[in-house]
Amino acid sequence: MENTKENGLANYLAVRAPQIAAPTIISTLLLVVWQVGVEVLNIPEAILPTPLRILETIVLRWELLLLHSWPTLSECLFGFALAVAVGMGLGILLALSQLFRVGVYPLIVAFQVVPKVALAPLFIVWFGLGMTSRVLLAFVIAFFPMVVNTYAGIQSTDPIMVRMARASSATRWTIFRKIEFPTALPYIFSGLKIGITFAVIGIIVAEFVTAQEGLGYLIVFSEGNVDTPMLMAALIVLSLIGVILYAAIGGLEKLIIRWDVGQKM
């Protein structure tokens, strides 16, 4: 490795530049077509606002957007955290206990068949229009991928690896902590990525239905007012939140999983 640092950076840029430039150019082009198309065809703002008009709405009415972003973000994280804790716990129990697998797994699968969104009205009956209902809806949607991925991850442990640990007099607990759990980590991270996306969906649907606060509420409210620029501005902020949450998990994954996952030893 005689490469200097600048050389490495130059190489990196040479590889990455097209990867960054191509999507940037294409999305810019699309935005230009959108802007010009709407103006030329004289499409009313209530049907499709121009990108510049949406940007203007975000800039001018950022306080309203921020006000509704907080409940969405915090409830989403709350529901997600609950899903991670319960989902991983169940996944671990499923993997480690035969009894649990036989007794509880069919119930979890049966529950998964229920379209979770349809539970929203029931939650309102039980828990009211407040935060509890919304967090719970995010939780029930996000928890299944956590269960399944944790379980599958632990199941993917190489039996020879377990035998090797047993040869070193490892206890069952040590085998779980030092072999099965690290083996499951890449799967768990896939579960986290799916789970966070699902949690956002759960919160938005719950906000549609409870109509109290949050970006979901802002979207239906703007629709009612035929304020399409605001509706789309809220959509964009919502997507941004989704991207940031997803990227945060991706970053954490890169930080924790530094080994070559594909390689079997």
Next chain:
Amino acid sequence: MTALHVRVSDFSKTYKTRRDEIEAIRAVDMDVRETEFVSILGPSGCGKSTLLMAVGGLLPMSGGRIEIAGQLVTGPRRDTGVVFQSPVLMPWRSILNNVLFPIECLGLSLGEYRRRAIELLEMTDLDKFRDDYPSELSGGMQQRVAICRALIHNPSLLLMDEPFSALDAMTRDAMNQELLRIWEEFKKTVLFVTHSIREAVYLSDRVFVMSPRPAVISRVVDIALPRPRDLSIEETPEFNAYVTELRQAIEG
């Protein structure tokens, strides 16, 4: 004559399948003395690995008894180290931490054994890779790490299950040489499973030949070649006489 280390008496192993029972191993007797290098040689699928794993306390047996240092084997023992067919290194651990894994399992002091781990890695020429991940090493290097790991807690008995069978011929020769060097230095008892006749002759004091299923020990051959041995011994007529004798024993 050194003391008896491993005694296998009347060992048998039967597998139950859905339809019937398969008798894999029938009535095997085997004595291994301290610091002896003994190979179990036989065709693939004859149950030699099964026997080795039972000695390691990793497989239940169907009949007979296995004693190590006079004690009945009931499970994995602290005075035994095992090297498997594949390196089975944990991809998320550095080389050094892979070698130290048994120390963690046994609840011994990591600080104390870190030195020993580094010495073992130095001896196998791997010390410069100690902070690397296993995926950065070649197959032969990974198996050397596995040998270091098996030796870290200073076991008196080393069980090796076709440890070099996945390696190319040249790497395999080098690994055999290195294994003998390690064995000469540490004077462990080694029980080595292989299906390579030349490997068995090159390494061993004695070779137990196992027949196909249901397996029995069909022959025990003393390898009276001088030690220390290097690869040039494979050219001698004595070496090849042993190879011929073992081949005939296997072919029955």
